[in-house]
Amino acid sequence: MKANSSSHLRQPRAPGIITPNRWLSERVFNTIIGCFKRHGAETIDTPVFEIKETLTGKYGEDSKLIYDLKDQGGELLSLRYDLTVPFARYLAMNKISNIKRYHIAKVYRRDNPAMTRGRYREFYQCDFDIAGQYDPMIPDAECLKIVHEILSELELGDFRIKVNDRRILDGMFAVCGVPDKKFRTICSTVDKLDKMSWEDVRSEMVKEKGLSEEAADQIGQYVSMQGGKDLAERLLQDAKMSQSKQACAGLTDMKQLFSYLELFQVTDKVVFDLSLARGLDYYTGVIYEAILTQNGPVSAPETGEKGEEGVSVGSVAGGGRYDGLVGMFDPKGRKVPCVGVSIGIERVFSILEQKAEASAEKVRTTETQVMVASAQKNILLIFN
């Protein structure tokens, strides 16, 4: 056997490593799983690999962050980048049209290859998804209820859940004069509003993305709006916005969503926010993101920038509706509507650790409470 020289006594730089203290925060997993189960979800597992082709073309620019396996004969494989695309593939492959499932597992993302020391990331995602045909907004509202329950039970501090809709965003872009083919790229710029000031975002839209200044300014007026059901009603009356059928459909659904949220009694934390845009291409309807409000800007951990499942700095959960994804895997293009949410478990761990340290609480790493021993020579011989 070969001994390693000490220069090889390294492990791949992995900020996601869970130390004994955190690992024993089974409490966090139990809270989350308990909530998922209460809502009637079952769990599945999918392979950590996917056929490389399955992941191709699903993540846009982030595709370069996917880990590929070396070609060692056999199929070309890649490590899963999230749990959503595998889920959609699983549904199509098994011809499932209706399921409520949770999946807690690790996903793998390379860091930006431009960086010299190739950090890599392996971290947990906690996903909950509802697939199937339902009356509009009911499963979407249930996902938000779940986020609300989990974040409340975990006692992370005060939080807000921002909601928006892909159709409202696209409708807004259309009535503001954004050319169709620029929708996605403008959308990804608007997405940066949580990190950048409006001036910088506007500047990027105009200078880098070639948008007219008028269009940019019109967008600027909308994206500063926040509210509840009332905002949705107001926008339906808005002369410009109401010109877009897409936007109207989204706004009508938003009103319906808020009605259900009122029944679920979670509207205290939910806000309809027109500046919310989520990076992933596969969203087709409602989108949402939960952020903690108390701790000021939570400094992005070593994982840096946008980490888990487009959960950007400061956010602890995110998700949305994605009705077209399963159809991409089905041989007949058969669609299965889906909506889901991903809890940023690593972020939750960091925050709870910080809180524990602040309160100087000691976390034990083993559960054994009592050990009985009598200290004598040849103890084992006598003990029995």
Added chain:
Amino acid sequence: MKANSSSHLRQPRAPGIITPNRWLSERVFNTIIGCFKRHGAETIDTPVFEIKETLTGKYGEDSKLIYDLKDQGGELLSLRYDLTVPFARYLAMNKISNIKRYHIAKVYRRDNPAMTRGRYREFLSDFDIAGQYDPMIPDAECLKIVHEILSELELGDFRIKVNDRLDKLDKMSWEDVRSEMVKEKGLSEEAADQIGQYVSMQGGKDLAERLLQDAKMSQSKQACAGLTDMKQLFSYLELFQVTDKVVFDLSLARGLDYYTGVIYEAILTQNGPVSAPETGERGRRV
């Protein structure tokens, strides 16, 4: 976004896929984890990747079954093949000299490339004790844990075979050992044949005692050390009341190079031949 053609509606062949029913056998995991915790173990997690160099030279011929990641710039990585080498690396890296830990996770093994349908991954539940202790105490505890878990899981009757890496006896085939004893060590063919008979033997503490008296066997210091430890082990196993299922079996040999002392393997006896390495748990002194 790109739609997939139906020819790509596949997932990598993975008999290890856990369906909802099996997955919901949390019962099994709970039983195993419960036992580990009762014995005071903590759990750790290590990355699914290791630096390729870390795994090099640790698995002998099995090295060709390791999954490598493509070179995409940065360090060359491989997927972990077991949980033991990462554990040892973890101890060295963190300068830990004493720990009792369990680790339940998946490991990744390419099947023999010559085979067309291959297993490619499996779940391992590892329990290890690292540190300096009086001889055989942690080894006995590991066997006690195997006994507890297999009993609680109600899989049916089982046996735990134990042996020790008596030098030569399990690195070489019996023919080669016999040949060496006769041709190089000048042993008489009769004596060699007698030992040959022992190799096929099984027993308990009595077998260890008998072998210690054996004129030839007692010439080997290493063998004597191993046999003395084996007697000690059985004394502890008697105290733990698990000797009913444990048998000292000289034919037991385990493939991995890193074992240096006691080795063991548990098999189910009722269902006919079940391939042992999947069901067995093993321990070692590293």
